[in-house]
Amino acid sequence: MAGTRTRFKRWAVGALCVVTGLALLAAAAGFWSVRRAFPQTQGELALPALEGEATVYRDGRGVPHVYAATAEDLFRAQGFVHAQDRFWQMHFNRMTTAGRLAELFGPDQVGTDVYLRTMGWRRVAEREYDLLEPDTRAYLDAYAEGVNAYLDQRGGGELGLEFTVLGVLSPDHEVEPWTAVDSLAWLKAMAWDLRGNMAEEIERAGLVADGLTREQVEELYPAYPEEEHAPIVSGGRVRDGAFEPDPGPGAGDGGGDTALPPADAAPALAEVGAGLAAVPPLVGPHSSGLGSNSWVVSGEHTASGLPLLANDPHLGAQMPSVWHQTGLHCTEVTDACPFDVTGFGFAGLPGVVIGHNADIAWGFTNLGPDVADLYLERIEGDAAVVDGEHEPLRTREETVRVAGGADVTFTVRSTRHGPLLSDAASALDLRDIGEAPPVDAEGRPAEQAAAAPEGGYGVALSWTALEPGTTADAIFAMNAAEDFASFREAARSFAVPAQNLVYADTEGTIGYQAPGTIPVRGAGDGRWPAPGWDSDYDWRGYLDFDELPTVTDPESGFIVTANQAAVGSDYPHLLTADWDYGYRSERIRTLLADAVGRGGLTTADMGEIQLDNENSGARAIVPYLLDAPAEGTAAEGRRLLAEWDFQQDADSAAAAFYNAVWHHLLDLTFDELGSGYPMDGGSRGWLVVSRLLEDPGSPWWRGTVADGRDAVLAEAMERAAEELAQTLGEDPRSWRWGDLHTLTAGHPSLGSSGIAPLEWVFNGSTVESGGGTSVVNATGWDLAEGYAVTTVPSMRMTVDLADFDRSRWIDLTGPSGHAFHPHREDQTPLWAAGETIPMRFTRPAVEEAAVDVLTLRP
Numbered sequence: 001m002a003g004t005r006t007r008f009k010r011w012a013v014g015a016l017c018v019v020t021g022l023a024l025l026a027a028a029a030g031f032w033s034v035r036r037a038f039p040q041t042q043g044e045l046a047l048p049a050l051e052g053e054a055t056v057y058r059d060g061r062g063v064p065h066v067y068a069a070t071a072e073d074l075f076r077a078q079g080f081v082h083a084q085d086r087f088w089q090m091h092f093n094r095m096t097t098a099g100r101l102a103e104l105f106g107p108d109q110v111g112t113d114v115y116l117r118t119m120g121w122r123r124v125a126e127r128e129y130d131l132l133e134p135d136t137r138a139y140l141d142a143y144a145e146g147v148n149a150y151l152d153q154r155g156g157g158e159l160g161l162e163f164t165v166l167g168v169l170s171p172d173h174e175v176e177p178w179t180a181v182d183s184l185a186w187l188k189a190m191a192w193d194l195r196g197n198m199a200e201e202i203e204r205a206g207l208v209a210d211g212l213t214r215e216q217v218e219e220l221y222p223a224y225p226e227e228e229h230a231p232i233v234s235g236g237r238v239r240d241g242a243f244e245p246d247p248g249p250g251a252g253d254g255g256g257d258t259a260l261p262p263a264d265a266a267p268a269l270a271e272v273g274a275g276l277a278a279v280p281p282l283v284g285p286h287s288s289g290l291g292s293n294s295w296v297v298s299g300e301h302t303a304s305g306l307p308l309l310a311n312d313p314h315l316g317a318q319m320p321s322v323w324h325q326t327g328l329h330c331t332e333v334t335d336a337c338p339f340d341v342t343g344f345g346f347a348g349l350p351g352v353v354i355g356h357n358a359d360i361a362w363g364f365t366n367l368g369p370d371v372a373d374l375y376l377e378r379i380e381g382d383a384a385v386v387d388g389e390h391e392p393l394r395t396r397e398e399t400v401r402v403a404g405g406a407d408v409t410f411t412v413r414s415t416r417h418g419p420l421l422s423d424a425a426s427a428l429d430l431r432d433i434g435e436a437p438p439v440d441a442e443g444r445p446a447e448q449a450a451a452a453p454e455g456g457y458g459v460a461l462s463w464t465a466l467e468p469g470t471t472a473d474a475i476f477a478m479n480a481a482e483d484f485a486s487f488r489e490a491a492r493s494f495a496v497p498a499q500n501l502v503y504a505d506t507e508g509t510i511g512y513q514a515p516g517t518i519p520v521r522g523a524g525d526g527r528w529p530a531p532g533w534d535s536d537y538d539w540r541g542y543l544d545f546d547e548l549p550t551v552t553d554p555e556s557g558f559i560v561t562a563n564q565a566a567v568g569s570d571y572p573h574l575l576t577a578d579w580d581y582g583y584r585s586e587r588i589r590t591l592l593a594d595a596v597g598r599g600g601l602t603t604a605d606m607g608e609i610q611l612d613n614e615n616s617g618a619r620a621i622v623p624y625l626l627d628a629p630a631e632g633t634a635a636e637g638r639r640l641l642a643e644w645d646f647q648q649d650a651d652s653a654a655a656a657f658y659n660a661v662w663h664h665l666l667d668l669t670f671d672e673l674g675s676g677y678p679m680d681g682g683s684r685g686w687l688v689v690s691r692l693l694e695d696p697g698s699p700w701w702r703g704t705v706a707d708g709r710d711a712v713l714a715e716a717m718e719r720a721a722e723e724l725a726q727t728l729g730e731d732p733r734s735w736r737w738g739d740l741h742t743l744t745a746g747h748p749s750l751g752s753s754g755i756a757p758l759e760w761v762f763n764g765s766t767v768e769s770g771g772g773t774s775v776v777n778a779t780g781w782d783l784a785e786g787y788a789v790t791t792v793p794s795m796r797m798t799v800d801l802a803d804f805d806r807s808r809w810i811d812l813t814g815p816s817g818h819a820f821h822p823h824r825e826d827q828t829p830l831w832a833a834g835e836t837i838p839m840r841f842t843r844p845a846v847e848e849a850a851v852d853v854l855t856l857r858p
Contacts, residue, residue: 034820037160039084041852049076049145050858056081057850061837062815062823065327065846071135071337072142074328075350077856079146079178082324086347086817087150088162089320090182091175092749093348096280097185098122099400104170105749107405111424112280117398118412118424119466121188125181128468136473140180143350147178161761161819162750170403183349184472187496189282190346191465193290193315194497197526197578198372203677205529210674219700220670220679221527221578222687224565229582230589231565232500232512233549238572241544245551280748283315283322289682289773289780289791290314291563291580292365293610294502295588296510298557303600304802307504310606311354311363312793314778319745319764320817320824323795325809327846328352328479338480342804342841344795347817351475354797356807356841359482360505361799365561367498369518370576372463373539375417375532379458384415385533391416415460417532422459460532462539464517469495474515484511484552491515492545500561506801511552512559514566518543518575527577543573557596560588562776581683583616583774591776603808606798611834612776613648617686618658622646624693625661628713633721636732637661648777650738650770656728657735659772660720663783665689668712668719671703681783682774738768741781743789743832745813745825764813764825767832777834796836805845808836 041058054068054077064081068074082090095101099116101109129137157164159175166173200221207217224231236245292313299306315322323344328351330337343355354364383390393413400408413420470493477490487503491513494501498516503509520543523536530537549567551559563580591609595601622641630638637657644654662681669689670679679685692698696709706715721732728735745764746752753759769789771777780791792812800806810831816823830837840846 034161034818036158037154037818038816038821041084041854044855044857046858047076047080047146047149047856048858049142049149050856052858054856056852056854056856057846058852058854059840059846059849060851061826062852063325063327064815065329065342065840065850067329067331067843069331069337071330071339072138074330074337074339075139075143076146076149078326078328078350079143079148080150080856081146081326082347083147083150083178085815086320086324087147088160089748089817090147090178090348091159092162093186093189093282094178094182096282097125097182097189099398101280102400102402102405102408103173104166104403106169106403110400110402110405110408113400114398114408114410115421115424117400117410118419118421119461119463120412120419121192121465122181122185124466124468125184125188128184128470128472129180131468131470133470133473136476137180139350139476140183140472143183144178144180151175151177160817165750165758173403186282186346186348187471188465191496193281193283194366194368195372195463195465196368196370197576198374200578201374201527201529204527206677207673210677212672220688221684222691223577224579225581225687226565226569229564229586231568232514232559232561232585233551233567235568236549236571238547242546243548243550245549245554281316282748289778289782290316290366291584291778293562293584293588293776293778293793294363294365294500295558295560295562295592295606295609296363296502296504296512297592297596297601297606298510298553299508299801301557301596301599301601302802303602304800306506306508306800306802307361307510308601308603308606308801309356309361309363309502309504309799310610310797311365311502312610312778312796313354313364314780314791315794317743317745317789317792317794317812319747319751319762319813321745321794321811321813322346323811325795325811325815326352327841329843333358341479342839344797344809344811349475351479353475356799356801356804357479357481358506358804358841360484360487360503361801362478362487362504363502363797364499365502366563367500367514367516367566368563368576368579369498369516370526370574370578371465371496371498371516371518372461373417373519373521373524373526374421374529375415375460375462375537376529377415377417377420377458377460377532379420384458384460386416387533387535393420413458415458415532416538417460417462418466419461420458421461422457459529462519464519464542465496467517469493469517471495483507484509487511488513488550500563500566502559502561504799504801508801509552510554510559511550512561513550514548514575515545516548518548518573521574525574525577547573558589558592560585560592562588580774581687583683583686584776584778587612587614587616587776603798603800603806607796607808607834607836610776610793610796610798611770613655613770613772614646615648615655615658615772615775616646617683617690617774618644618646618662620686620690621662621693622658624709625713625717628710628717630714630717633725633730633732634714634717637721637724638717640732648737648741648770648772648775650736650741650768652737652770653733653735655737655770655772656724656740657720657732659737659740659781659787660724661716663787664719664723665713665716666783668703668705668716669700671705675784678783682780686774736768738770740787741769741772741779741789742766742787743769743779743792745828761819764828767828769832793831796831797839798836799839804841805838807839807841809839810836 057065099113294311296309327342341357343352378385474494481487494515495517503511519539562585564582564585565579640654648655744766747762751763771779773780779789797809814823
């Protein structure tokens with residue numbers, strides 16, 4: 001389950017139970033204490049910050065469309081509406097990004113706050129504000145005024161049932177006014193959760209520390225299979241400072257600095273994952289399930305003759321959803337008020353992040369460049385050693401306030417590479433990694449390396465998001481863009497998190513652009529922690545935007561992005577070596593090619609592709625299972641696989657058996673990895689195992705339980721059959737994947753409290769699901785936690801550029817974040833069933849569908 005797994009101290013449990021009991025009694029007595037937090041959505045309300053009148057239309061699903069005469073009023077009204085629907089989500093997120101969770105939840109959260117303060121997300125956001133365009137600052141300030149106008153009207157439990165609980169946990173806590181920096185800090189949370197390969201960097205180092213050779217580790221992290229799974233842009237070079245796609249023969253000999261693999265092995269770390277685990281994921285856990293799909297099809301292949309665009313970001317399964325659906329409309333579109341846009345945004349951030357305006361549509365998937373490096377530092381006293389010289393550490397003091405406890409003051413130290421994360425770690429201290437690094441900078445075993453410095457080693461973080469950027473400028477510029485040239489110019493400001501941007505417009509153009517602040521390294525390739533004492537491993541700058549991959553109107557007539565390699569290996573710059581391995585993207589390409597062959601695509605066709613449940617990785621593995629020995633229930637399960645079409649629908653018995661087999665197969669094959677670094681259950685695992693199956697003598701098939709490939713396969717089927725017989729019954733044909741693969745959208749702050757009534761109040765309802773990890777319908781599950789859904793297509797959107805009112809969308813939950821509100825999760829059953837609702841855009845369509853109309857007056 002995504003989100004912070006906050007556990008309350010024992011002193012609070014009794015009080016929380018009382019609060020929960022009162023909440024349930026209130027619900028039975030007519031929901032008075034619950035309903036008082038529900039927003040007013042009809043009639044008139046005063047919003048003193050407004051310059052003129054604003055109108056909010058809500059349809060039967062509670063989706064708001066806001067109309068105002070000025071851009072500032074438009075964002076004031078959006079801030080007001082976001083606070084109406086989601087203020088607890090906004091408040092929890094800003095307290096997280098500021099490193100202030102202990103103020104809400106007490107001493108248990110001090111470690112998390114220390115880690116977040118060490119990175120200094122909010123400090124960076126404060127510096128960012130002054131870099132932004134004047135209009136952007138004005139919009140952020142106007143949005144804050146709208147939020148604060150709502151706060152001026154309400155307090156305590158009137159803001160949400162969570163604030164009633166907070167009154168028990170932290171009775172002295174006061175809700176502060178919203179600021180523009182609160183909005184900007186959210187971008188740091190997005191960037192953290194989508195930061196690229198830091199987890200893989202740590203895992204590789206940890207595996208070496210646990211005794212694997214570098215060659216073994218490389219087997220577990222193979223190179224991207226470019227010949228089998230096409231990159232987004234098939235090839236490209238940089239010439240005269242600009243990217244050129246599909247250059248043909250001679251590619252790769254253009255200008256630009258080529259990032260080469262390191263000549264030496266970088267030092268590896270034994271254990272660093274524990275420190276990262278302290279940081280709460282706000283858009284989703286770092287896993288192979290965290291990704292996205294998007295694609296765009298040109299008008300030559302559509303029924304309307306104009307493009308279609310589809311997008312479904314794969315993020316954490318949260319209650320409420322990460323996204324908030326909205327329309328933002330200037331009553332007259334002018335240079336002073338250029339916004340007429342509908343799409344998905346974040347509560348707490350003005351504007352629309354993914355969607356369309358009257359001219360263009362766009363979607364995001366995570367590009368996933370390697371923008372964060374860990375540096376092993378030699379610390380001697382108050383200095384770091386670099387090239388044999390001592391560089392003084394930079395320091396600052398931070399104080400964490402603690403509900404129910406004493407304040408905690410600590411010192412943050414930084415090297416030239418960034419803050420020392422090792423100083424922030426507590427129980428599993430990152431400083432331990434310096435006690436016995438497994439290899440030195442020359443790749444020699446630890447016993448041959450020089451002795452560790454007297455102060456031990458520290459671990460510093462270089463991360464592009466720790467430098468102020470202008471992503472907020474990009475959001476508003478995209479909202480107002482009119483063509484691909486203005487859209488690309490907007491993307492130029494999109495610093496972090498770097499995204500794959502797909503594009504279509506009403507003139508028929510389709511396109512792709514990779515933006516982002518992406519480092520140019522000296523030595524090293526970012527796959528292993530680097531030696532901070534050698535300046536050759538320092539970053540040399542950042543890639544120029546004009547040299548990043550881009551393409552318009554490709555000959556195929558469509559563009560697919562699904563976290564696969566962004567560009568072919570002939571591209572002269574290193575973006576990352578840790579892409580998703582491309583099974584989803586290749587499946588989408590196959591489905592699109594088939595659809596294009598039939599011609600006349602519609603939004604319904606696009607939505608059908610989004611729901612494809614094929615487990616493409618199973619195609620390489622099932623034939624070996626069919627040849628392996630099996631008896632009894634395992635043999636009956638194997639017969640299911642012989643008839644299987646590889647679709648993981650909720651009612652599929654074969655899918656239930658296969659996924660159980662897959663779970664046990666990974667445990668048996670990679671048992672020597674231990675619980676700290678389990679094999680990835682998604683696309684990387686698919687590729688690794690498919691290659692191992694071709695080598696029955698591989699040492700990976702020698703385990704503690706079974707030896708040899710066929711014996712391991714047989715044991716995996718036997719264990720899977722035993723497990724499913726116990727959980728789903730003795731008859732394999734009655735097994736259902738949906739009975740195992742269920743979704744419960746968890747409340748990030750209160751949904752894992754350990755108090756059943758509280759979890760019942762704040763978590764979402766449980767629904768069954770098809771799909772799976774690395775499937776197009778990407779309902780990911782965690783091998784360590786069972787088959788329940790942890791990451792999801794957090795929304796689905798298909799846009800028709802010929803008639804925007806024919807576009808469709810769905811959210812995971814609904815617009816409201818209030819417990820028991822009718823629009824809190826009324827989209828969840830539709831989402832689970834693969835259905836969508838109209839994505840209205842034009843004012844006549846919005847007004848016709850309106851159920852509630854609220855007029856906001858100055």
